Amino acid sequence: MKAVAPVLAFALLAAGSSLAENPPNVAAVRNDGVRWFNSDDVPTYKIGEDGTVDWPTFSGFRRYHAECHVCHGPDGEGSTYAPALKKSALALNYYDFVGVVAGGRQKVNAAANQVMPSFGTNRNVMCYLDDIYTYLRARGTDAIPRGRPAKKEAKSDAYTAAEKSCMEG
Amino acid sequence: MTKGMLGLLAGLLISAAAPSMANDSVKAITSDAKQWGMQLGNYSGNRYSELNQINKDNVGKLQAAWTFSTGVLRGHEGSPLVIGDVMYVHTPFPNIVYALDLNNDGKILWKYVPEQKPEVIGVMCCDTVYRGLAYADDTIFLHQADTTLVALDAKTGKVKWSVVNGDPAKGETNTATVTVIKDKVLVGISGGEYGVRGHLTAYNIKDGSMAWRAYSTGPDKDMLVDPEKTTVLGKPIGADSSLKSWEGDQWQIGGGTTWGWLTYDPDLNLIYYGTGNPSTWNPSQRPGDNKWSMTIMARDPDTGMAKWFYQKTPHDEWDFDGVNENILADIDIGGKPRKVLVNFDRNGFGYTLDRETGELLVAEKYDPAVNWATKVEMDPNSDQYGRPQVVKEFSTEQNGEDTNSTGICPSALGTKDQQPASYSPKTKLFYVPTNHVCMDYEPFRVSYAAGQPYVGATLSMYPAPNSHGGMGNFIAWDAAEGKIKWSLPEQFSVWSGALATAGDIVFYGTLEGYLKAVDSETGKELYKFKTPSGIIGNVFTYEHGGKQYVGVLSGVGGWAGIGLAAGLTNPTEGLGAVGGYAALSDYTALGGTLTVFKLPD
Numbered sequence: 061m062k063a064v065a066p067v068l069a070f071a072l073l074a075a076g077s078s079l080a081e082n083p084p085n086v087a088a089v090r091n092d093g094v095r096w097f098n099s100d101d102v103p104t105y106k107i108g109e110d111g112t113v114d115w116p117t118f119s120g121f122r123r124y125h126a127e128c129h130v131c132h133g134p135d136g137e138g139s140t141y142a143p144a145l146k147k148s149a150l151a152l153n154y155y156d157f158v159g160v161v162a163g164g165r166q167k168v169n170a171a172a173n174q175v176m177p178s179f180g181t182n183r184n185v186m187c188y189l190d191d192i193y194t195y196l197r198a199r200g201t202d203a204i205p206r207g208r209p210a211k212k213e214a215k216s217d218a219y220t221a222a223e224k225s226c227m228e229g
Numbered sequence: 230m231t232k233g234m235l236g237l238l239a240g241l242l243i244s245a246a247a248p249s250m251a252n253d254s255v256k257a258i259t260s261d262a263k264q265w266g267m268q269l270g271n272y273s274g275n276r277y278s279e280l281n282q283i284n285k286d287n288v289g290k291l292q293a294a295w296t297f298s299t300g301v302l303r304g305h306e307g308s309p310l311v312i313g314d315v316m317y318v319h320t321p322f323p324n325i326v327y328a329l330d331l332n333n334d335g336k337i338l339w340k341y342v343p344e345q346k347p348e349v350i351g352v353m354c355c356d357t358v359y360r361g362l363a364y365a366d367d368t369i370f371l372h373q374a375d376t377t378l379v380a381l382d383a384k385t386g387k388v389k390w391s392v393v394n395g396d397p398a399k400g401e402t403n404t405a406t407v408t409v410i411k412d413k414v415l416v417g418i419s420g421g422e423y424g425v426r427g428h429l430t431a432y433n434i435k436d437g438s439m440a441w442r443a444y445s446t447g448p449d450k451d452m453l454v455d456p457e458k459t460t461v462l463g464k465p466i467g468a469d470s471s472l473k474s475w476e477g478d479q480w481q482i483g484g485g486t487t488w489g490w491l492t493y494d495p496d497l498n499l500i501y502y503g504t505g506n507p508s509t510w511n512p513s514q515r516p517g518d519n520k521w522s523m524t525i526m527a528r529d530p531d532t533g534m535a536k537w538f539y540q541k542t543p544h545d546e547w548d549f550d551g552v553n554e555n556i557l558a559d560i561d562i563g564g565k566p567r568k569v570l571v572n573f574d575r576n577g578f579g580y581t582l583d584r585e586t587g588e589l590l591v592a593e594k595y596d597p598a599v600n601w602a603t604k605v606e607m608d609p610n611s612d613q614y615g616r617p618q619v620v621k622e623f624s625t626e627q628n629g630e631d632t633n634s635t636g637i638c639p640s641a642l643g644t645k646d647q648q649p650a651s652y653s654p655k656t657k658l659f660y661v662p663t664n665h666v667c668m669d670y671e672p673f674r675v676s677y678a679a680g681q682p683y684v685g686a687t688l689s690m691y692p693a694p695n696s697h698g699g700m701g702n703f704i705a706w707d708a709a710e711g712k713i714k715w716s717l718p719e720q721f722s723v724w725s726g727a728l729a730t731a732g733d734i735v736f737y738g739t740l741e742g743y744l745k746a747v748d749s750e751t752g753k754e755l756y757k758f759k760t761p762s763g764i765i766g767n768v769f770t771y772e773h774g775g776k777q778y779v780g781v782l783s784g785v786g787g788w789a790g791i792g793l794a795a796g797l798t799n800p801t802e803g804l805g806a807v808g809g810y811a812a813l814s815d816y817t818a819l820g821g822t823l824t825v826f827k828l829p830d
Binding site: 121122123125126127129130131132133134135137138139140141142144164166168171172173174175176177178179181182183184185207208227 | 301302303304322323347348350351352354355356357422510633669671673675676678681682684685686687688689690785786788790791792794795796797813814819
């Protein structure tokens with residue numbers, strides 16, 4: 061099965077050591093109709109003054125709590141089994157983050173038995189990876205609290221079209 | 230002890246006759262209270278010991294006798310076995326086995342470390358737990374995470390044979406123990422969150438060859454079902470009962486895995502086990518009753534043929550995975566002695582069934598918080614007979630895809646998960662470790678890919694609202710009446726298997742790491758000791774050199790460790806409550822240790 065995400069090849073090329081951004085570049089400067097981007101053209105969240113969460117970030121909350129939380133714990137907080145992704149999403153740059161999810165990662169030695177499987181062929185994850193990424197960055201920067209976001213924007217037509225093309229493409 | 234002598238004698242007599250059966254050795258050992266020969270204590274799954282040197286008058290003086298580090302960090306479920314003078318200790322992945330010499334301060338007689346590809350870790354939903362070894366006829370049975378079943382010489386640790394039961398590349402893994410019945414070893418499979426098609430498989434213990442395999446779903450011949458003779462609530466099951474309850478071929482990726490415990494009635498020659506949730510967690514994607522997921526199955530262990538089924542949660546909408554143990558007991562119901570099985574299901578109902586016929590006798594909530602159904606219909610003349618009466622507000626199917634159903638109790642953790650309960654023939658009560666957690670549940674559409682998670686719902690869990698604020702209870706249950714006798718609130722889910730003894734005490738462990746002993750009549754706390762890590766293992770007891778010991782594995786993890794490590798928050802109580810509930814990580818950290826207790830010399 062071929063990898064779902066077109067960004068995968070790029071992500072692997074770009075994968076390498078990276079330092080945590082300080083402060084994280086989360087300001088939304090551009091919207092392509094589907095989602096917001098920061099000044100580095102990397103997906104980011106946008107939270108309104110009344111707490112309204114952009115649709116993709118809300119979608120990230122949903123997808124995280126289906127695909128990720130059974131290992132990484134609720135709200136990106138981590139567990140006894142796997143690390144807190146709200147921190148990983150700030151410590152890794154976007155391309156490394158995508159690379160780890162798509163390709164997997166292993167830390168297996170005398171002290172650790174941690175295996176992140178590869179999700180590169182899983183549409184339920186890869187089609188929503190940008191959503192999950194911005195959700196986790198919103199959690200990591202405390203832009204949204206734990207739990208289900210109370211207010212969210214409606215799903216746009218452009219988002220619906222992009223989702224359909226990824227899930228069925 | 231008289232009982233031990235009798236057990237030994239019976240074993241000798243039977244083994245003189247031909248053909249000898251492995252469960253003769255199991256029966257002999259489990260009827261000798263000095264040994265701990267099975268994960269659930271005996272074939273009935275009672276987790277009860279006749280030992281009474283440690284009792285309610287002196288348990289307060291209990292002290293740690295010795296400890297042993299397993300060298301593994303992950304969640305430690307199950308318990309060691311004690312066979313004669315040797316204790317056999319297992320670990321989570323990489324599934325190490327240690328044989329410890331009880332005559333020599335626990336010196337390691339042998340150690341077996343299987344080689345397994347670490348990739349299997351990535352497809353184990355909810356931690357790399359393993360619920361322990363089985364023993365029969367000088368053989369230790371190890372069922373690895375990667376589904377390799379290994380028979381080890383109990384004296385040397387040398388491999389006698391091994392066989393592979395499933396394929397981790399498809400998400401098939403193992404977390405459960407195996408059970409030896411007669412000349413076979415019975416083996417389940419995990420992977421309901423990966424769309425694995427569940428089955429129970431019997432291997433001949435002589436050489437590891439397959440004797441039979443019974444699928445949970447699909448055509449009658451795959452399920453080892455006889456349309457005329459297999460019954461459901463007293464009536465013939467009929468042809469194609471599973472196929473008719475799914476849309477198209479969905480049963481092929483429909484779950485019904487078998488990762489729980491198995492019990493056995495030698496007189497009726499029936500085994501009992503449960504099948505897990507249907508895949509996916511999005512009910513709208515799999516119309517129908519999804520048979521026979523969520524089902525108690527009674528089968529003939531020789532042939533695998535099904536005697537009766539009972540589906541507890543038709544068309545699951547909440548991940549109320551139906552694998553919990555079926556405890557066998559002989560109790561009076563309505564003044565009449567009955568041979569029953571008692572099941573504390575994830576869905577929050579405590580079921581009492583006639584274990585010969587599968588007749589439903591009692592079905593009552595064993596946590597008052599349970600709200601997703603009003604009751605189970607008990608009228609045999611109703612077309613709803615045996616079915617839970619689902620409350621519309623909490624029906625994730627009726628509310629539909631992309632709708633968040635809130636305030637459902639229990640959560641997907643269930644009112645009880647795998648942690649086995651205990652039954653005391655002395656008090657006639659069941660002692661049940663429980664979760665007291667509710668959830669919001671939003672199903673949505675997902676696509677299936679082999680070996681990838683196939684979940685399809687978003688969950689948020691939180692302590693049961695309008696209660697004591699904690700996430701667990703430890704209860705005593707009257708299975709004849711279907712009533713809670715007493716209930717002890719706990720801050721966290723009680724994820725440790727209970728043990729009742731003839732010393733009028735019940736032991737259990739807590740997620741903070743306490744081993745607790747309470748009075749079996751009143752629930753009064755008599756003793757507690759904080760072990761090195763949170764307890765999700767099962768308490769066990771044995772006698773050695775004239776002294777009774779009680780032991781338990783610590784090592785926090787499992788789904789409890791994943792769900793509760795960061796603490797749970799209740800969104801309905803607003804921002805003020807965030808952080809108001811303690812996080813498990815404030816109390817304990819990873820690390821597998823066995824702690825063994827005794828009275829002072």
